[in-house]
Amino acid sequence: MTVHKHYMAKILIAEDNRVEAALIENMLEDFGCEVFKARGLDIVDKLDTPYDLIFLDINMPGISGFYIANNLKKSSSSPTCAPIILVSSEPYTEEIKEQCVESDVDGYVQKPMTQALLATILDEYIPEKETSLLATGKEESKLFLRKRHT
Template sequence: MAEKILIIDDDARNIFALKATLQARKYDCIAAGSAQQGLAFLNNEKDIGVVLIDMMMPDMDGYEAIPKIKERYKVPVIAVTAQAMVGDREKCLEAGADGYVSKPIDVALLVAYLDQYLK
């Protein structure tokens, strides 16, 4: 079975657009509307191959969630964020992200990351 992509984002429009883009390229995606829900998916779904996470979410943001994901699940995490100022990429990578894609999403860059991390 192909590995799934877990999208964690609190904005349903972002989830819809990202899922549509990735599914059109034959990727299998599931989505969580919060970091807490994303952690629950990681607990219950054993075939998640990569996580795409928004960095700015209420309750638990990506900066808090990434270290938890990396520690517990050993899955690659790509920050997908509107945080695109000087230093934001480095801040995401310092939090433990394996990759960084700013919004609006560079689909070619995202697909390159996915091809690198998915079996």
């Protein structure tokens, strides 16, 4: 019997690179997540939904991921207080670390994202959304169990 973790979570991906966005989206969908996407300034129109987790590219056209994160964290009118993970192809430097602290983000990931890395992020930031999918080897025979937290 194998166990596959799934998450009943709404996740926003704000990524300007369509290939990278599709890669992250596919991996998140494999984990059972409902995925919403935005590019650049389009993210403003997506912020009225309460998300469980947000992935923000640092350098999007017309807007900075740091700027968005900073405003989301400080806004009392925002319906989302979801953890924010910044994503970039840039290595984690001291300058980026300082900007992450100033913007009060929850994490930083260097691209490309892997399934194992994504699993670690989901386990860390939205464990209460986890469900387990137990498979007995037959595709049609599955059992869904909701993880209970005390």
